[in-house]
Amino acid sequence: MKLREIAHSRTGDKGNTSNISVIAYDEKDYPLLLEQVTSERVRAHFAGVVEGEVVRYELPNLSALNFVMTQTLGGGVTRSLALDAHGKSLSSALLDLEIEAVSGKK
Amino acid sequence: MRTIRIGSGAGYSGDRIEPAIELAEKGGIQYLVFECLGERTVALAQQARMKNPQNGFDPLLEERMRAVLPLCAAKGIKIVTNMGAANPAAAARKTAEIARSLGLSSLKVAAVVGDDVLEPCKERDLPIMEFDGTIKQLGNRLLSANAYLGAEPMAEALNAGADVVITGRASDPALFLAPMLHAFGWAMDDWNLLGQGTVAGHLLECAGQITGGYFADPPYKDVPDLARLGFPIGEIGEDGSLVITKVEGSGGAVTAQTCKEQLLYEVHDPRRYIQPDVTADFSKVTVEEIGKDRVRVSGGCGSPRPSTLKVSVGYVDSFIGEGQISYAGPGALARGRLALEIVRERLKLTGVAASELRFDLIGVDSLHGSQVSARAGEPYEVRVRVTGRTENLREAVRIGNEVETLYTNGPAGGGGAFKSARDVVAVASVLLPRELARPQVQFVEGESR
Numbered sequence: 001m002k003l004r005e006i007a008h009s010r011t012g013d014k015g016n017t018s019n020i021s022v023i024a025y026d027e028k029d030y031p032l033l034l035e036q037v038t039s040e041r042v043r044a045h046f047a048g049v050v051e052g053e054v055v056r057y058e059l060p061n062l063s064a065l066n067f068v069m070t071q072t073l074g075g076g077v078t079r080s081l082a083l084d085a086h087g088k089s090l091s092s093a094l095l096d097l098e099i100e101a102v103s104g105k106k
Numbered sequence: 107m108r109t110i111r112i113g114s115g116a117g118y119s120g121d122r123i124e125p126a127i128e129l130a131e132k133g134g135i136q137y138l139v140f141e142c143l144g145e146r147t148v149a150l151a152q153q154a155r156m157k158n159p160q161n162g163f164d165p166l167l168e169e170r171m172r173a174v175l176p177l178c179a180a181k182g183i184k185i186v187t188n189m190g191a192a193n194p195a196a197a198a199r200k201t202a203e204i205a206r207s208l209g210l211s212s213l214k215v216a217a218v219v220g221d222d223v224l225e226p227c228k229e230r231d232l233p234i235m236e237f238d239g240t241i242k243q244l245g246n247r248l249l250s251a252n253a254y255l256g257a258e259p260m261a262e263a264l265n266a267g268a269d270v271v272i273t274g275r276a277s278d279p280a281l282f283l284a285p286m287l288h289a290f291g292w293a294m295d296d297w298n299l300l301g302q303g304t305v306a307g308h309l310l311e312c313a314g315q316i317t318g319g320y321f322a323d324p325p326y327k328d329v330p331d332l333a334r335l336g337f338p339i340g341e342i343g344e345d346g347s348l349v350i351t352k353v354e355g356s357g358g359a360v361t362a363q364t365c366k367e368q369l370l371y372e373v374h375d376p377r378r379y380i381q382p383d384v385t386a387d388f389s390k391v392t393v394e395e396i397g398k399d400r401v402r403v404s405g406g407c408g409s410p411r412p413s414t415l416k417v418s419v420g421y422v423d424s425f426i427g428e429g430q431i432s433y434a435g436p437g438a439l440a441r442g443r444l445a446l447e448i449v450r451e452r453l454k455l456t457g458v459a460a461s462e463l464r465f466d467l468i469g470v471d472s473l474h475g476s477q478v479s480a481r482a483g484e485p486y487e488v489r490v491r492v493t494g495r496t497e498n499l500r501e502a503v504r505i506g507n508e509v510e511t512l513y514t515n516g517p518a519g520g521g522g523a524f525k526s527a528r529d530v531v532a533v534a535s536v537l538l539p540r541e542l543a544r545p546q547v548q549f550v551e552g553e554s555r
Contacts, residue, residue: 008327008363010320012372015236015535021370023363048477057376061392061405062366068374074464076236078146079423079532081464081493083472092323093474 004095007033011091017052018072018087020094023064030063036099042067045097049090067094108344110289112282112306114337115174116140117313119147119164119189123173125314125337125356130177132353133339137285138178140170140187141278141311146533148275149420151192152250153531162193163200163272171204171270179210179269186260186281190272192250194219195548197272202550205270216268218259220545221275223417223538227251232536234419241419241536249531250420253538256382256411258294259545260284266547275418277382279307282340290344300384301408302346305391308379309350309368309403313337316350316368318358331357348403349396360399369393369403382415382540384408414537423532424461424495427502429509430468431516431523434487441517442467442488445509448516449492452508459501460494467491489522495530502527 003022006029012019022037024030039054046054052070059066073087074080113135115126119142129135142164155162164170167189178185190197198217205213228251231242241248252275261284263271271284283303286292292299309316316338318329336356341349350360369388373379379386390405429449433441446465453463466472468489471479492509496502506525513520 004326008323008367010367010371012370014372014374017374019370019372019374021367023366023370025363046474046478048475057374057389059370059376059389059391061390062369064366064370066370066373066376075462076532079495079530081426081462081495083466083468083491088320089473093478 001099001101002095003037003097003099006099007095009091009095011088013073013077013086016071016073016076018069018090020067020069020091021064022067022094023062027063030060032099032102033065034058037065037097039067041097042094045094046090108290110137110285110342111135112137112139112285112310112340112342114139114141114310114313116142116170117311117315118142118144119166121313123170125335126170127173127177128353128356129337129339130174130181130183135183135339137184137186138174139281139310140185140189141281141313142166143188143191143275145418146420146531148192148252148418149250149531149533152420155192160196163191163197164189167197167200168204171201172208175205175210175213176208179213184264184268184285185270186284188273188276188281190217190274192274194272194274198548198550201270201272213269214267215270215272215550216263216266217548218255218263218271218273218276218545219548220543221252221255221273223253223543224251226542227417227419227536227538232538235535235537237534244421247422248419249422251417251536253415253417253543254382255543255545256280257283257287258383259547261287263547264288266549268549278311279304279381280383282307282310283383286342294383297384297408297410299346301386302348302406303342304379304381304384304386304408305369305388305403305406306340306342306348309365310338310340312368312371314358315371316364317352317360318364321364321367327363329359333357349400350403351400360401362393362395362401365393365401365403380412382411384411413540415540415543417536417538419534419536420531421534423530424497425499425502425527425529426493426495427505427527428491428493429506429523429525430489430491431509431512431520432487432489433517433519435519438486438488439467439470439484441519442490444517445490445512445520446492448512449508453494453505456504456508458494458504458508460496460505462495464493499527499529
């Protein structure tokens with residue numbers, strides 16, 4: 001299934017860094033996020049977009065992850081040549097990630 | 107326990123105006139905050155001020171103030187805003203003038219000045235954080251340097267009786283923290299209260315983004331009545347307790363989901379959300395739906411504030427030229443690709459001096475590049491987009507021209523060409539020892555007294 005089935009997401013920007021939250025709709029799916037939505041997978045998913053590193057922060061109280069991706073916004077929001085200079089649309093791309101449903105889970 | 111209600115009347119400079127009127131009218135609020143100052147807006151406003159010393163504040167200031175001042179004055183609602191941009195003193199004078207013209211002469215309007223730290227930054231030739239270089243090396247491209255001030259000077263203005271407080275660059279959450287400091291007298295080293303107050307400010311600062319804006323994704327996330335989106339209200343207790351809600355009957359929704367998304371918006375390390383007044387910690391925050399459109403947010407805490415202030419430095423970075431043209435029907439994608447190849451070759455042949463070029467097909471790969479979008483199918487129509495960075499306007503204009511000439515020299519059926527060329531004011535950051543910024547409160551004197 002797609003990540004979109006179990007999580008929602010929002011993108012924010014600061015300079016040349018983008019952050020994307022991934023939040024489980026249901027807290028019982030948080031372990032799936034922890035296990036399968038890794039920094040490595042996110043970096044691979046955004047091939048050609050992220051030029052820096054991807055750091056993952058975990059927020060168990062919110063059943064959420066926060067990915068911080070450096071060198072991602074075309075040199076910075078205020079000078080980028082990109083159509084979506086803020087990278088606002090990146091959250092929707094991340095929800096396209098494939099997730100394997102584990103038995104007993106949704 | 108004492109509780110205050112703060113409304114968030116704008117999330118950016120161009121935001122809708124009626125939701126703020128609705129908040130003042132029906133929100134039961136004591137404070138109305140307008141966050142209107144984007145990252146580079148101060149630099150652009152500084153350019154406007156250089157042309158006219160009475161200018162350099164938010165262009166929508168008059169429209170917003172005229173819309174809300176009568177209601178706010180009638181109900182005793184205090185306004186806090188960063189619409190001062192590069193000229194808070196002039197913005198305050200203008201606001202006092204508008205108040206007089208509305209018959210509200212007793213309204214006390216204060217400006218917070220002192221965020222302009224261009225001189226101390228130049229004197230110390232501070233290093234730039236985003237790239238190798240210093241303030242002085244920007245030479246005559248340097249436009250402005252404004253420190254993100256904290257909540258104290260705004261709270262001081264409220265304590266001195268201001269009805270309207272207008273600041274320039276200040277941290278966005280601090281606009282909301284100021285009324286809390288004023289109402290509750292929190293100590294400036296009670297890091298946990300300041301951290302929780304920062305959670306409140308951060309959740310409210312983007313207005314509609316916590317009431318269902320920037321959220322709808324049907325059919326997974328449906329939001330009712332986005333055309334009449336209500337803006338948020340924070341109910342804050344003296345002990346830092348916080349409920350996010352909105353005006354009853356307005357559009358949108360406040361849910362645990364909208365609050366979680368906004369809590370992490372533009373946050374990096376959730377344990378260290380660095381503010382001028384506190385290093386806030388969001389990592390232990392919990393959210394709980396306690397009623398329709400009512401979400402309790404708890405657990406924000408903090409540690410001591412940093413010894414430096416972040417300073418936003420505006421500078422003329424470069425010029426950008428751009429051209430677009432569309433193709434449709436069978437073979438649109440192939441003709442779009444052919445068009446990009448033609449422009450790529452033309453820019454070489456004619457020797458356009460660009461330090462960076464970008465070739466996109468809108469509808470195909472313009473948002474996430476060719477690798478991420480490779481799995482999508484072929485679209486009915488595509489829009490060619492070529493952009494480039496140049497050192498001067500003349501070169502930038504040539505990029506758009508090479509796209510436009512595709513009309514008569516390019517693939518079949520190209521339509522709707524558009525071109526533009528502009529200078530780019532960008533921002534970078536430096537860190538300034540905090541004692542070098544000296545904010546001051548100035549009340550508008552004279553007729554308004």
